[in-house]
Amino acid sequence: MKTITKNLIAFSIGLVVFTVAFRFSLSFMLQNRLFSNAWIVAITYGVLIFIIGWIFGKKDKINLPLYDIGFRFHLATYIICNLIAEIWYLMDLQSEYENIRAVHLTAIFWGIVLLIHFIIYLFTRKNAIKGLKKSEIFE
């Protein structure tokens, strides 16, 4: 099954850019004690990720409607967000008000959700041939 598509790569690149920008802005604001403004950065980041996910996810479906209930995009998001967060701490770029425990806890709880998503995805594969929904191949 074709899993890594052009649109998934484009989404991932956008996600890397926005996540690095988010990490930088968040750490900068916290370090400068701009606590009440940090949520604006977080919401902006969330909205931007949603928008690029929507755009590239839609384009991906139009190009080739792989029946994966969004799992590929979810997995890419999980890997990129958590990897960048880990690297951020490894490079000691975080503010003094950030704790790596939050990153690890996020990875664990999000990982559980991702695992559930994966199990559901495995069930839905019964209705697919080479990743395409049976009822959509010849429509």
Place this chain on the structure above:
Amino acid sequence: MNKNNLLSELLSAWEETYKKGQLTLWIFLSLKDGKKYVDEIKSFVEVQSNHTMTCESQSLYRNLRKYQHVGVVDFETGEGNKGPERKYYFLTELGIELLNNFIERNINLFFSEQIKNLIISED
């Protein structure tokens, strides 16, 4: 609503539903006829169906990508007419077998004497 209008509306409604599942068969038939690029497939479908079937190029590309993904259609690039290279689509061995099985199970039954007579008969 008079009888003619009713007949016309019912026919349109039936044809609309009927045609939805027909495009794959027409595309496969056009490729059985020989390798074709999208505009040729489109033209084949429209001409051979007496223009009862119409299809947008975008819709054809989308369908061909799906068929290619499942391995029933493939393409090779060939020279275009003064433009970029064209994709010439063809049925793979699996595609030919799929079409033959489909025809045998779903189309050939219309050629049995009894059904043929029923179709021809105007009563």
